Amino acid sequence: MCGIVGLYARSDRIRKSLGKHVGAMLMQMSERGPDSAGAAFYSPSSAASKVTVQHDDPAVIEAVEKSVKQEHPGAKVNHRASHLVIHSDNTPQAMEAWVRTSHPAVRVMSAGERIEIYKEKGHPADFVSNYTLDQITGSHALAHTRMATESAITTSHSHPFSTGLDLCLVHNGSLSNHNRLRMKLANAGVRFETDNDSEVAAGYLTWRLSKGDSLRQALAAAIRDLDGFYTFAIGTRDGFAVLRDPVACKPAVLAETDDWVAMSSEYRAIAQLPGAENARVWEPAPAKIYTWEGNTAGEVAA
Amino acid sequence: MASFDLADNTVRELNKHLHGAVTDKVTVDNPGGKHSVAVGATDAHQVEINGNVGYYCAGMNAEASVVVNGHAGPGLAENMMSGRVHVTGSASQYCAATAHGGLVVIDGDASSRCGISMKGVDIVVKGSVGHMSAFMAQTGRLVVCGDAGDALGDSIYEAQLYVRGTVESLGADCEEKAMRAEHKQALQDLLDAAGVTGVSVDEFKRYGSARKLYHFNIDNASSY
Numbered sequence: 001m002c003g004i005v006g007l008y009a010r011s012d013r014i015r016k017s018l019g020k021h022v023g024a025m026l027m028q029m030s031e032r033g034p035d036s037a038g039a040a041f042y043s044p045s046s047a048a049s050k051v052t053v054q055h056d057d058p059a060v061i062e063a064v065e066k067s068v069k070q071e072h073p074g075a076k077v078n079h080r081a082s083h084l085v086i087h088s089d090n091t092p093q094a095m096e097a098w099v100r101t102s103h104p105a106v107r108v109m110s111a112g113e114r115i116e117i118y119k120e121k122g123h124p125a126d127f128v129s130n131y132t133l134d135q136i137t138g139s140h141a142l143a144h145t146r147m148a149t150e151s152a153i154t155t156s157h158s159h160p161f162s163t164g165l166d167l168c169l170v171h172n173g174s175l176s177n178h179n180r181l182r183m184k185l186a187n188a189g190v191r192f193e194t195d196n197d198s199e200v201a202a203g204y205l206t207w208r209l210s211k212g213d214s215l216r217q218a219l220a221a222a223i224r225d226l227d228g229f230y231t232f233a234i235g236t237r238d239g240f241a242v243l244r245d246p247v248a249c250k251p252a253v254l255a256e257t258d259d260w261v262a263m264s265s266e267y268r269a270i271a272q273l274p275g276a277e278n279a280r281v282w283e284p285a286p287a288k289i290y291t292w293e294g295n296t297a298g299e300v301a302a
Numbered sequence: 303m304a305s306f307d308l309a310d311n312t313v314r315e316l317n318k319h320l321h322g323a324v325t326d327k328v329t330v331d332n333p334g335g336k337h338s339v340a341v342g343a344t345d346a347h348q349v350e351i352n353g354n355v356g357y358y359c360a361g362m363n364a365e366a367s368v369v370v371n372g373h374a375g376p377g378l379a380e381n382m383m384s385g386r387v388h389v390t391g392s393a394s395q396y397c398a399a400t401a402h403g404g405l406v407v408i409d410g411d412a413s414s415r416c417g418i419s420m421k422g423v424d425i426v427v428k429g430s431v432g433h434m435s436a437f438m439a440q441t442g443r444l445v446v447c448g449d450a451g452d453a454l455g456d457s458i459y460e461a462q463l464y465v466r467g468t469v470e471s472l473g474a475d476c477e478e479k480a481m482r483a484e485h486k487q488a489l490q491d492l493l494d495a496a497g498v499t500g501v502s503v504d505e506f507k508r509y510g511s512a513r514k515l516y517h518f519n520i521d522n523a524s525s526y
Contacts, residue, residue, distance in 0.1 A: 248414055248433075251376060251394070267354050267375060268335030277353060281373055283394055283413050286433065 002172040003029025003145040006233045006240050006263040008292050014260050019136025023128040025269040026143045030124045033145025036158040037127035038119025040168045040235045043138030047087035051095045052109040052116045054083045064103050081130045112166030119158040142235045144170040151196045161202035166237035171198035173250045175228035219289045239292040248286035255279040261292050305329040360387045379406050398425050407496045417444045426496035463509040474525050475515040479508045
Protein backbone atom coordinates (compact mmCIF):
# COMPACT_ATOMS: atom_id res chain seq x y z
CA MET A 1 0.00 0.00 0.00
CA CYS A 2 1.18 3.55 -0.76
CA GLY A 3 -0.43 6.96 -0.95
CA ILE A 4 -0.34 9.37 -3.88
CA VAL A 5 -1.37 13.00 -4.04
CA GLY A 6 -1.23 15.45 -6.92
CA LEU A 7 -2.22 19.09 -7.11
CA TYR A 8 -2.38 21.40 -10.10
CA ALA A 9 -3.03 25.07 -9.34
CA ARG A 10 -5.47 27.01 -11.47
CA SER A 11 -5.29 30.21 -9.42
CA ASP A 12 -2.56 32.42 -7.92
CA ARG A 13 -4.04 31.74 -4.49
CA ILE A 14 -3.23 28.03 -4.82
CA ARG A 15 0.13 28.64 -6.55
CA LYS A 16 1.24 30.80 -3.60
CA SER A 17 0.29 28.15 -1.05
CA LEU A 18 1.00 25.01 -3.10
CA GLY A 19 3.38 23.40 -0.59
CA LYS A 20 1.05 24.02 2.34
CA HIS A 21 -1.81 22.23 0.56
CA VAL A 22 0.39 19.38 -0.65
CA GLY A 23 1.68 18.93 2.92
CA ALA A 24 -1.87 18.74 4.30
CA MET A 25 -2.82 16.20 1.63
CA LEU A 26 0.31 14.15 2.26
CA MET A 27 -0.39 13.96 6.00
CA GLN A 28 -3.74 12.31 5.24
CA MET A 29 -1.85 9.61 3.33
CA SER A 30 0.54 8.83 6.23
CA GLU A 31 -1.29 5.62 7.16
CA ARG A 32 -0.99 4.37 3.59
CA GLY A 33 2.78 4.94 3.63
CA PRO A 34 4.65 5.54 6.90
CA ASP A 35 8.06 4.34 5.59
CA SER A 36 9.12 7.27 3.43
CA ALA A 37 7.78 10.34 1.71
CA GLY A 38 8.69 12.48 -1.25
CA ALA A 39 7.43 15.23 -3.49
CA ALA A 40 8.10 16.82 -6.86
CA PHE A 41 7.36 20.54 -7.04
CA TYR A 42 7.22 22.47 -10.28
CA SER A 43 7.90 26.20 -10.38
CA PRO A 44 9.57 28.55 -12.83
CA SER A 45 13.21 29.44 -12.12
CA SER A 46 14.88 32.76 -12.86
CA ALA A 47 17.72 30.68 -14.32
CA ALA A 48 17.65 28.30 -17.29
CA SER A 49 17.80 25.08 -15.32
CA LYS A 50 17.38 23.43 -11.94
CA VAL A 51 19.25 20.33 -10.80
CA THR A 52 18.35 18.85 -7.40
CA VAL A 53 20.98 16.74 -5.64
CA GLN A 54 20.97 14.92 -2.30
CA HIS A 55 23.40 13.42 0.18
CA ASP A 56 22.88 12.35 3.79
CA ASP A 57 26.16 13.99 4.89
CA PRO A 58 25.87 17.81 5.09
CA ALA A 59 29.64 18.10 4.52
CA VAL A 60 29.27 16.53 1.07
CA ILE A 61 26.45 18.95 0.19
CA GLU A 62 28.63 21.82 1.43
CA ALA A 63 31.45 20.66 -0.85
CA VAL A 64 29.05 20.60 -3.81
CA GLU A 65 27.89 24.12 -3.01
CA LYS A 66 31.49 25.32 -2.82
CA SER A 67 32.42 23.81 -6.15
CA VAL A 68 29.26 25.19 -7.82
CA LYS A 69 30.33 28.67 -6.71
CA GLN A 70 33.88 28.16 -8.00
CA GLU A 71 33.08 26.57 -11.33
CA HIS A 72 29.67 28.14 -12.12
CA PRO A 73 29.89 31.69 -10.78
CA GLY A 74 26.44 32.72 -12.07
CA ALA A 75 24.68 29.78 -10.43
CA LYS A 76 22.60 29.99 -7.27
CA VAL A 77 21.80 27.28 -4.75
CA ASN A 78 18.94 26.60 -2.33
CA HIS A 79 19.19 24.22 0.60
CA ARG A 80 16.25 22.11 1.76
CA ALA A 81 17.11 19.49 4.41
CA SER A 82 19.55 17.01 2.79
CA HIS A 83 18.86 18.39 -0.71
CA LEU A 84 20.48 21.16 -2.72
CA VAL A 85 18.85 22.81 -5.74
CA ILE A 86 21.32 24.30 -8.24
CA HIS A 87 19.87 27.05 -10.45
CA SER A 88 22.12 27.84 -13.40
CA ASP A 89 22.08 29.18 -16.94
CA ASN A 90 23.57 25.97 -18.28
CA THR A 91 21.23 23.43 -19.83
CA PRO A 92 19.81 20.89 -17.35
CA GLN A 93 21.64 18.13 -19.26
CA ALA A 94 24.99 19.93 -18.94
CA MET A 95 24.49 20.67 -15.25
CA GLU A 96 23.41 17.10 -14.47
CA ALA A 97 26.44 15.75 -16.35
CA TRP A 98 28.73 18.13 -14.45
CA VAL A 99 27.32 16.98 -11.07
CA ARG A 100 27.62 13.30 -11.96
CA THR A 101 31.24 13.73 -13.08
CA SER A 102 32.43 16.13 -10.40
CA HIS A 103 30.48 14.72 -7.45
CA PRO A 104 29.74 11.04 -8.12
CA ALA A 105 28.81 10.46 -4.47
CA VAL A 106 25.66 12.60 -4.53
CA ARG A 107 22.30 11.45 -5.82
CA VAL A 108 20.81 13.45 -8.67
CA MET A 109 17.12 13.63 -7.75
CA SER A 110 15.89 15.63 -10.72
CA ALA A 111 16.91 17.92 -13.56
CA GLY A 112 14.92 20.28 -15.72
CA GLU A 113 13.61 23.79 -16.08
CA ARG A 114 10.99 23.60 -13.34
CA ILE A 115 11.14 20.37 -11.37
CA GLU A 116 12.56 19.92 -7.86
CA ILE A 117 12.34 16.45 -6.25
CA TYR A 118 12.70 15.98 -2.49
CA LYS A 119 12.40 12.60 -0.80
CA GLU A 120 13.61 10.84 2.30
CA LYS A 121 12.97 7.70 4.31
CA GLY A 122 11.04 8.33 7.50
CA HIS A 123 7.52 9.32 8.47
CA PRO A 124 5.63 11.72 6.20
CA ALA A 125 5.03 14.08 9.15
CA ASP A 126 8.81 14.49 9.53
CA PHE A 127 9.15 15.06 5.81
CA VAL A 128 6.48 17.78 5.80
CA SER A 129 8.12 19.67 8.69
CA ASN A 130 11.83 19.04 7.93
CA TYR A 131 11.39 20.07 4.31
CA THR A 132 9.23 23.11 5.25
CA LEU A 133 6.71 22.26 2.57
CA ASP A 134 4.47 25.10 3.76
CA GLN A 135 6.95 27.60 2.27
CA ILE A 136 7.03 26.11 -1.24
CA THR A 137 5.19 27.83 -4.08
CA GLY A 138 4.68 26.60 -7.61
CA SER A 139 2.34 25.59 -10.39
CA HIS A 140 1.83 21.91 -9.55
CA ALA A 141 3.17 19.04 -7.49
CA LEU A 142 3.05 15.30 -6.98
CA ALA A 143 3.81 13.59 -3.69
CA HIS A 144 3.96 10.07 -2.34
CA THR A 145 3.97 8.14 0.92
CA ARG A 146 5.50 4.68 0.76
CA MET A 147 4.67 1.45 2.53
CA ALA A 148 7.46 -0.80 1.29
CA THR A 149 6.32 -4.24 0.13
CA GLU A 150 8.98 -5.56 -2.22
CA SER A 151 12.31 -3.79 -1.65
CA ALA A 152 14.29 -1.97 1.04
CA ILE A 153 13.35 1.23 2.85
CA THR A 154 15.95 3.81 1.80
CA THR A 155 15.90 7.31 0.39
CA SER A 156 16.85 5.90 -3.04
CA HIS A 157 13.90 3.51 -2.95
CA SER A 158 11.53 6.40 -2.21
CA HIS A 159 9.27 8.12 -4.71
CA PRO A 160 9.09 10.22 -6.89
CA PHE A 161 11.49 8.70 -9.43
CA SER A 162 12.86 11.00 -12.11
CA THR A 163 12.02 9.80 -15.62
CA GLY A 164 13.91 12.46 -17.54
CA LEU A 165 14.03 16.23 -17.73
CA ASP A 166 11.10 17.75 -15.80
CA LEU A 167 9.47 14.32 -15.56
CA CYS A 168 8.81 12.05 -12.61
CA LEU A 169 6.67 9.12 -11.58
CA VAL A 170 4.96 7.98 -8.38
CA HIS A 171 3.38 4.56 -8.05
CA ASN A 172 0.92 2.75 -5.83
CA GLY A 173 0.93 -0.97 -6.52
CA SER A 174 3.39 -3.68 -7.44
CA LEU A 175 4.84 -4.86 -10.73
CA SER A 176 5.49 -8.52 -11.40
CA ASN A 177 7.72 -8.39 -14.48
CA HIS A 178 10.16 -5.74 -13.27
CA ASN A 179 13.29 -7.92 -13.04
CA ARG A 180 13.23 -9.02 -16.67
CA LEU A 181 12.28 -5.52 -17.80
CA ARG A 182 15.06 -3.92 -15.74
CA MET A 183 17.66 -6.13 -17.45
CA LYS A 184 16.31 -5.23 -20.86
CA LEU A 185 16.23 -1.50 -20.10
CA ALA A 186 19.69 -1.56 -18.52
CA ASN A 187 21.02 -3.16 -21.71
CA ALA A 188 19.40 -0.30 -23.61
CA GLY A 189 21.36 2.17 -21.48
CA VAL A 190 18.78 3.17 -18.80
CA ARG A 191 20.42 3.88 -15.43
CA PHE A 192 18.98 2.15 -12.31
CA GLU A 193 20.00 2.81 -8.73
CA THR A 194 17.87 0.25 -6.87
CA ASP A 195 16.05 -3.09 -7.17
CA ASN A 196 12.72 -1.29 -6.76
CA ASP A 197 9.84 -2.18 -9.10
CA SER A 198 8.53 1.38 -9.42
CA GLU A 199 11.95 2.59 -10.59
CA VAL A 200 11.58 0.15 -13.50
CA ALA A 201 8.27 1.77 -14.48
CA ALA A 202 10.06 5.14 -14.36
CA GLY A 203 12.97 3.73 -16.39
CA TYR A 204 10.52 2.28 -18.90
CA LEU A 205 8.94 5.70 -19.48
CA THR A 206 12.40 7.33 -19.70
CA TRP A 207 13.33 4.79 -22.39
CA ARG A 208 10.11 5.21 -24.41
CA LEU A 209 10.32 9.00 -24.25
CA SER A 210 13.98 8.93 -25.34
CA LYS A 211 12.84 6.94 -28.39
CA GLY A 212 10.59 9.84 -29.35
CA ASP A 213 7.25 8.74 -27.86
CA SER A 214 4.88 11.39 -26.56
CA LEU A 215 3.92 10.89 -22.91
CA ARG A 216 0.56 9.57 -24.06
CA GLN A 217 2.22 7.08 -26.43
CA ALA A 218 4.64 5.98 -23.71
CA LEU A 219 1.78 5.37 -21.26
CA ALA A 220 -0.24 3.48 -23.84
CA ALA A 221 2.80 1.23 -24.37
CA ALA A 222 3.18 0.85 -20.58
CA ILE A 223 -0.32 -0.66 -20.37
CA ARG A 224 0.92 -3.35 -22.74
CA ASP A 225 4.41 -3.94 -21.31
CA LEU A 226 4.04 -3.50 -17.54
CA ASP A 227 2.48 -6.46 -15.76
CA GLY A 228 1.07 -5.84 -12.31
CA PHE A 229 -1.02 -3.48 -10.25
CA TYR A 230 -0.62 0.23 -10.51
CA THR A 231 -2.01 3.65 -10.12
CA PHE A 232 0.64 5.93 -11.63
CA ALA A 233 0.83 9.70 -11.43
CA ILE A 234 3.36 11.25 -13.81
CA GLY A 235 4.59 14.80 -13.31
CA THR A 236 5.36 16.79 -16.45
CA ARG A 237 6.75 20.28 -17.02
CA ASP A 238 3.25 21.69 -17.46
CA GLY A 239 0.98 19.36 -15.53
CA PHE A 240 0.46 15.76 -14.64
CA ALA A 241 -1.01 12.51 -15.93
CA VAL A 242 -2.80 9.64 -14.18
CA LEU A 243 -3.05 6.01 -15.28
CA ARG A 244 -4.56 2.94 -13.60
CA ASP A 245 -3.99 -0.65 -14.71
CA PRO A 246 -6.86 -2.48 -16.47
CA VAL A 247 -7.90 -4.40 -13.33
CA ALA A 248 -7.87 -1.16 -11.28
CA CYS A 249 -7.64 -2.60 -7.76
CA LYS A 250 -5.48 0.31 -6.60
CA PRO A 251 -7.57 3.32 -5.72
CA ALA A 252 -7.55 6.77 -7.30
CA VAL A 253 -9.80 9.81 -7.04
CA LEU A 254 -9.76 12.93 -9.20
CA ALA A 255 -11.38 16.24 -8.37
CA GLU A 256 -11.49 19.74 -9.76
CA THR A 257 -12.71 23.22 -8.94
CA ASP A 258 -12.03 26.58 -10.61
CA ASP A 259 -8.99 26.86 -8.29
CA TRP A 260 -7.34 23.46 -8.70
CA VAL A 261 -7.23 19.95 -10.12
CA ALA A 262 -6.29 17.25 -7.62
CA MET A 263 -5.72 13.52 -7.55
CA SER A 264 -5.18 11.21 -4.65
CA SER A 265 -5.41 7.60 -3.53
CA GLU A 266 -8.27 8.64 -1.26
CA TYR A 267 -10.74 11.49 -1.07
CA ARG A 268 -9.72 12.39 2.49
CA ALA A 269 -6.54 13.99 1.09
CA ILE A 270 -8.56 16.06 -1.38
CA ALA A 271 -10.94 17.03 1.45
CA GLN A 272 -8.09 19.18 2.85
CA LEU A 273 -8.27 21.59 -0.10
CA PRO A 274 -10.29 24.81 -0.04
CA GLY A 275 -13.66 24.32 -1.73
CA ALA A 276 -13.36 20.50 -1.81
CA GLU A 277 -16.94 20.10 -0.60
CA ASN A 278 -18.19 21.64 -3.85
CA ALA A 279 -15.61 20.06 -6.17
CA ARG A 280 -16.48 17.79 -9.06
CA VAL A 281 -15.21 14.40 -7.86
CA TRP A 282 -14.83 11.24 -9.93
CA GLU A 283 -12.93 7.99 -10.16
CA PRO A 284 -10.57 7.54 -13.12
CA ALA A 285 -11.54 4.59 -15.34
CA PRO A 286 -9.19 1.61 -15.77
CA ALA A 287 -6.51 1.74 -18.49
CA LYS A 288 -7.45 5.29 -19.44
CA ILE A 289 -4.86 8.08 -19.62
CA TYR A 290 -5.85 11.35 -17.95
CA THR A 291 -3.70 14.47 -18.46
CA TRP A 292 -3.69 18.08 -17.38
CA GLU A 293 -1.25 20.12 -19.42
CA GLY A 294 -0.34 23.47 -20.68
CA ASN A 295 -2.86 26.10 -19.73
CA THR A 296 -4.23 27.40 -16.49
CA ALA A 297 -7.78 27.09 -17.82
CA GLY A 298 -7.05 23.42 -17.22
CA GLU A 299 -7.85 21.11 -20.07
CA VAL A 300 -9.13 17.87 -18.64
CA ALA A 301 -8.42 15.41 -21.41
CA ALA A 302 -9.19 11.74 -21.27
CA MET B 303 -31.88 13.18 17.86
CA ALA B 304 -28.10 13.25 17.91
CA SER B 305 -25.56 15.03 15.78
CA PHE B 306 -21.89 14.41 15.20
CA ASP B 307 -19.51 16.85 13.56
CA LEU B 308 -16.59 14.71 12.43
CA ALA B 309 -14.36 17.78 12.34
CA ASP B 310 -14.54 17.55 16.17
CA ASN B 311 -16.05 14.16 17.07
CA THR B 312 -14.30 10.89 16.30
CA VAL B 313 -15.76 8.22 14.05
CA ARG B 314 -15.59 5.88 17.03
CA GLU B 315 -17.89 8.15 19.06
CA LEU B 316 -20.42 8.13 16.24
CA ASN B 317 -20.27 4.37 15.71
CA LYS B 318 -20.52 3.66 19.42
CA HIS B 319 -23.74 5.66 19.48
CA LEU B 320 -25.07 3.60 16.56
CA HIS B 321 -24.25 0.38 18.41
CA GLY B 322 -26.53 1.41 21.26
CA ALA B 323 -30.03 -0.01 21.60
CA VAL B 324 -31.89 3.33 21.52
CA THR B 325 -33.12 4.05 18.01
CA ASP B 326 -32.30 7.56 17.01
CA LYS B 327 -32.20 10.13 14.26
CA VAL B 328 -28.52 10.94 13.72
CA THR B 329 -26.96 13.71 11.64
CA VAL B 330 -23.29 13.55 10.63
CA ASP B 331 -21.48 16.60 9.27
CA ASN B 332 -17.98 17.08 7.83
CA PRO B 333 -17.18 13.42 7.14
CA GLY B 334 -14.20 14.63 5.04
CA GLY B 335 -13.65 11.25 3.38
CA LYS B 336 -13.06 9.49 6.69
CA HIS B 337 -13.18 5.70 6.80
CA SER B 338 -15.74 3.48 8.54
CA VAL B 339 -18.39 6.15 9.05
CA ALA B 340 -21.63 4.66 10.47
CA VAL B 341 -20.30 1.11 10.55
CA GLY B 342 -22.03 -1.69 12.43
CA ALA B 343 -25.34 -0.02 13.31
CA THR B 344 -27.51 -2.55 15.13
CA ASP B 345 -30.90 -0.85 15.24
CA ALA B 346 -33.29 1.15 13.07
CA HIS B 347 -31.42 4.46 13.33
CA GLN B 348 -32.04 7.11 10.69
CA VAL B 349 -28.55 8.33 9.80
CA GLU B 350 -27.95 11.27 7.48
CA ILE B 351 -24.36 12.03 6.44
CA ASN B 352 -23.66 15.37 4.78
CA GLY B 353 -20.56 15.09 2.59
CA ASN B 354 -18.27 12.53 0.99
CA VAL B 355 -17.24 9.43 2.95
CA GLY B 356 -14.16 7.18 2.62
CA TYR B 357 -13.84 3.41 2.85
CA TYR B 358 -16.43 1.01 4.30
CA CYS B 359 -19.25 3.44 5.10
CA ALA B 360 -22.30 1.64 6.57
CA GLY B 361 -20.47 -1.69 6.62
CA MET B 362 -22.24 -4.54 8.44
CA ASN B 363 -25.31 -2.36 8.73
CA ALA B 364 -28.34 -3.98 10.36
CA GLU B 365 -31.76 -2.29 10.22
CA ALA B 366 -30.50 1.30 10.07
CA SER B 367 -31.26 3.64 7.21
CA VAL B 368 -28.10 5.49 6.15
CA VAL B 369 -28.23 8.35 3.65
CA VAL B 370 -24.97 9.79 2.28
CA ASN B 371 -25.47 13.20 0.72
CA GLY B 372 -22.29 12.90 -1.33
CA HIS B 373 -20.00 10.23 -2.75
CA ALA B 374 -18.83 7.03 -1.04
CA GLY B 375 -15.38 5.42 -1.21
CA PRO B 376 -14.58 1.71 -1.62
CA GLY B 377 -16.53 -0.94 0.28
CA LEU B 378 -19.81 0.90 0.88
CA ALA B 379 -22.30 -1.28 2.83
CA GLU B 380 -19.90 -4.21 2.80
CA ASN B 381 -21.53 -7.24 4.41
CA MET B 382 -24.73 -5.33 5.16
CA MET B 383 -27.34 -7.53 6.84
CA SER B 384 -30.52 -5.44 6.52
CA GLY B 385 -31.74 -1.86 6.40
CA ARG B 386 -31.18 0.67 3.68
CA VAL B 387 -28.19 2.64 2.38
CA HIS B 388 -28.71 5.50 -0.07
CA VAL B 389 -25.86 7.45 -1.71
CA THR B 390 -26.86 10.58 -3.63
CA GLY B 391 -23.53 10.68 -5.51
CA SER B 392 -21.43 7.80 -6.80
CA ALA B 393 -19.88 4.81 -5.02
CA SER B 394 -16.37 3.43 -5.53
CA GLN B 395 -15.21 -0.18 -5.83
CA TYR B 396 -16.90 -3.28 -4.39
CA CYS B 397 -20.05 -1.55 -3.19
CA ALA B 398 -22.31 -3.94 -1.18
CA ALA B 399 -19.72 -6.73 -1.37
CA THR B 400 -20.89 -9.93 0.38
CA ALA B 401 -24.00 -8.13 1.66
CA HIS B 402 -26.71 -10.44 2.97
CA GLY B 403 -29.83 -8.28 2.93
CA GLY B 404 -31.38 -4.84 2.79
CA LEU B 405 -31.40 -2.32 -0.05
CA VAL B 406 -28.53 -0.22 -1.41
CA VAL B 407 -29.43 2.67 -3.72
CA ILE B 408 -26.80 4.60 -5.66
CA ASP B 409 -28.07 7.71 -7.46
CA GLY B 410 -24.87 8.07 -9.52
CA ASP B 411 -22.51 5.35 -10.75
CA ALA B 412 -20.96 2.42 -8.90
CA SER B 413 -17.48 1.49 -10.09
CA SER B 414 -15.84 -1.91 -10.45
CA ARG B 415 -16.88 -5.07 -8.58
CA CYS B 416 -20.29 -3.73 -7.50
CA GLY B 417 -22.13 -6.50 -5.64
CA ILE B 418 -19.17 -8.88 -5.68
CA SER B 419 -20.15 -12.09 -3.85
CA MET B 420 -23.52 -10.58 -2.86
CA LYS B 421 -25.51 -12.92 -0.66
CA GLY B 422 -29.06 -11.60 -0.67
CA VAL B 423 -28.83 -7.80 -0.82
CA ASP B 424 -30.77 -5.77 -3.37
CA ILE B 425 -28.77 -3.09 -5.18
CA VAL B 426 -30.25 -0.40 -7.41
CA VAL B 427 -27.77 1.77 -9.33
CA LYS B 428 -29.35 4.67 -11.20
CA GLY B 429 -26.18 5.19 -13.26
CA SER B 430 -23.71 2.59 -14.52
CA VAL B 431 -21.53 -0.09 -12.91
CA GLY B 432 -17.88 -0.93 -13.65
CA HIS B 433 -16.13 -4.14 -14.61
CA MET B 434 -16.48 -7.45 -12.74
CA SER B 435 -19.75 -6.44 -11.11
CA ALA B 436 -21.76 -9.25 -9.46
CA PHE B 437 -18.69 -11.51 -9.59
CA MET B 438 -19.61 -14.79 -7.86
CA ALA B 439 -22.93 -13.24 -6.85
CA GLN B 440 -24.84 -15.82 -4.85
CA THR B 441 -28.30 -14.42 -4.33
CA GLY B 442 -30.11 -11.08 -4.28
CA ARG B 443 -30.84 -8.65 -7.10
CA LEU B 444 -28.70 -6.04 -8.89
CA VAL B 445 -30.50 -3.41 -10.95
CA VAL B 446 -28.45 -1.14 -13.25
CA CYS B 447 -30.34 1.68 -14.96
CA GLY B 448 -27.27 2.61 -17.05
CA ASP B 449 -24.59 0.36 -18.52
CA ALA B 450 -22.49 -2.50 -17.11
CA GLY B 451 -18.73 -2.91 -17.65
CA ASP B 452 -16.66 -5.93 -18.63
CA ALA B 453 -17.36 -9.45 -17.31
CA LEU B 454 -20.73 -8.84 -15.67
CA GLY B 455 -21.79 -11.72 -13.42
CA ASP B 456 -18.65 -13.81 -13.84
CA SER B 457 -19.06 -17.18 -12.08
CA ILE B 458 -22.50 -16.11 -10.89
CA TYR B 459 -24.71 -18.39 -8.76
CA GLU B 460 -28.37 -17.52 -8.19
CA ALA B 461 -28.36 -13.70 -8.08
CA GLN B 462 -30.57 -11.93 -10.62
CA LEU B 463 -29.22 -9.05 -12.66
CA TYR B 464 -31.29 -6.44 -14.50
CA VAL B 465 -29.50 -4.01 -16.85
CA ARG B 466 -31.22 -1.25 -18.83
CA GLY B 467 -28.27 -0.14 -20.98
CA THR B 468 -25.48 -2.02 -22.70
CA VAL B 469 -23.35 -4.74 -21.14
CA GLU B 470 -19.72 -4.52 -22.26
CA SER B 471 -19.34 -8.27 -21.86
CA LEU B 472 -20.79 -11.12 -19.80
CA GLY B 473 -18.49 -13.10 -17.51
CA ALA B 474 -18.10 -16.87 -17.53
CA ASP B 475 -21.38 -18.74 -17.00
CA CYS B 476 -23.55 -15.59 -17.11
CA GLU B 477 -26.25 -15.41 -19.78
CA GLU B 478 -29.25 -13.35 -20.78
CA LYS B 479 -32.54 -14.79 -19.57
CA ALA B 480 -36.18 -14.26 -20.45
CA MET B 481 -38.05 -11.44 -18.69
CA ARG B 482 -41.26 -13.08 -17.60
CA ALA B 483 -44.15 -11.35 -15.85
CA GLU B 484 -42.87 -12.21 -12.38
CA HIS B 485 -39.48 -10.67 -13.17
CA LYS B 486 -41.09 -7.49 -14.45
CA GLN B 487 -43.12 -7.26 -11.27
CA ALA B 488 -40.07 -7.88 -9.07
CA LEU B 489 -38.09 -5.26 -10.99
CA GLN B 490 -40.93 -2.73 -10.74
CA ASP B 491 -41.06 -3.28 -6.98
CA LEU B 492 -37.31 -2.67 -6.72
CA LEU B 493 -37.48 0.50 -8.85
CA ASP B 494 -40.35 1.75 -6.70
CA ALA B 495 -38.48 0.97 -3.48
CA ALA B 496 -35.45 2.87 -4.80
CA GLY B 497 -37.54 5.82 -5.97
CA VAL B 498 -36.58 5.40 -9.64
CA THR B 499 -39.08 7.08 -11.93
CA GLY B 500 -39.30 7.62 -15.67
CA VAL B 501 -37.95 4.23 -16.72
CA SER B 502 -39.95 1.25 -17.87
CA VAL B 503 -39.26 -2.34 -16.85
CA ASP B 504 -39.61 -3.19 -20.56
CA GLU B 505 -36.30 -1.40 -21.18
CA PHE B 506 -34.34 -3.88 -19.05
CA LYS B 507 -32.76 -7.21 -19.85
CA ARG B 508 -32.31 -9.94 -17.28
CA TYR B 509 -29.10 -11.90 -16.73
CA GLY B 510 -28.33 -14.86 -14.54
CA SER B 511 -26.42 -18.10 -14.25
CA ALA B 512 -26.21 -20.60 -17.09
CA ARG B 513 -25.49 -23.10 -14.26
CA LYS B 514 -22.77 -24.86 -16.26
CA LEU B 515 -19.93 -24.27 -13.84
CA TYR B 516 -21.62 -25.25 -10.55
CA HIS B 517 -19.96 -28.64 -10.49
CA PHE B 518 -16.48 -29.22 -11.78
CA ASN B 519 -16.49 -30.86 -15.16
CA ILE B 520 -13.16 -31.43 -16.87
CA ASP B 521 -14.66 -30.41 -20.22
CA ASN B 522 -15.31 -26.93 -18.80
CA ALA B 523 -11.82 -26.48 -17.32
CA SER B 524 -10.95 -23.66 -19.71
CA SER B 525 -14.05 -21.67 -18.71
CA TYR B 526 -13.15 -21.21 -15.06
